[in-house]
Amino acid sequence: DGGITQSPKYLFRKEGQNVTLSCEQNLNHDAMYWYRQDPGQGLRLIYYSQIVNDFQKGDIAEGYSVSREKKESFPLTVTSAQKNPTAFYLCASTAASGDTQYFGPGTRLTVL
Amino acid sequence: AQRVTQPEKLLSVFKGAPVELKCNYSYSGSPELFWYVQYSRQRLQLLLRHISRESIKGFTADLNKGETSFHLKKPFAQEEDSAMYYCALSSCSGAGSYQLTFGKGTKLSVIP
Numbered sequence: 001d002g003g004i005t006q007s008p009k010y011l012f013r014k015e016g017q018n019v020t021l022s023c024e025q026n027l028n029h030d031a032m033y034w035y036r037q038d039p040g041q042g043l044r045l046i047y048y049s050q051i052v053n054d055f056q057k058g059d060i061a062e063g064y065s066v067s068r069e070k071k072e073s074f075p076l077t078v079t080s081a082q083k084n085p086t087a088f089y090l091c092a093s094t095a096a097s098g099d100t101q102y103f104g105p106g107t108r109l110t111v112l
Numbered sequence: 113a114q115r116v117t118q119p120e121k122l123l124s125v126f127k128g129a130p131v132e133l134k135c136n137y138s139y140s141g142s143p144e145l146f147w148y149v150q151y152s153r154q155r156l157q158l159l160l161r162h163i164s165r166e167s168i169k170g171f172t173a174d175l176n177k178g179e180t181s182f183h184l185k186k187p188f189a190q191e192e193d194s195a196m197y198y199c200a201l202s203s204c205s206g207a208g209s210y211q212l213t214f215g216k217g218t219k220l221s222v223i224p
Binding site for chain 1: 118121142146155156157158161198202204205209210211212213214215216217
């Protein structure tokens, strides 16, 4: 374990508020990813970034935003535009695109 | 578009019985496939990938391009194998970047 950290572990948000989830890695990995995990849905890709200052939308990017100002950090903002934000969010990184992905412990977001 | 199908949401087997977790994929390119596992209270981690042809914790998976399958097998199930298993396909999303497409997962329960 270690290498990729996500904080907080649990997060509660009121409707209409934006919230930012943290993802940090000390593996010197170039690529980082954000997934959403829902029961019975598997993992769905939200955003990914191959290098600093560059990122691409995944399959379900609407209502989310990201930044990649540093190699080791890839924060995800869940905006008020996200219609159903309550979910488990996973961050991952990989040394090279297409290589094995290493996952963080996840953040469980609940909208009240 | 790429797609990964895991037909069983839940699979229950007795300890010592053989296990087969099914995975079928749809992809027009040359597939690279993975099995990830999530044990209770642990983070998602790689179990095996087809290009390495390794056997991890007694599990094997063979890529069958004719049947577009990558089933996960183990001859004798152990209680510690109880977990959530995800099949994933790596595909090129353009400009040398790759992304993983996950199946919806199969929960394996090994009955003592």
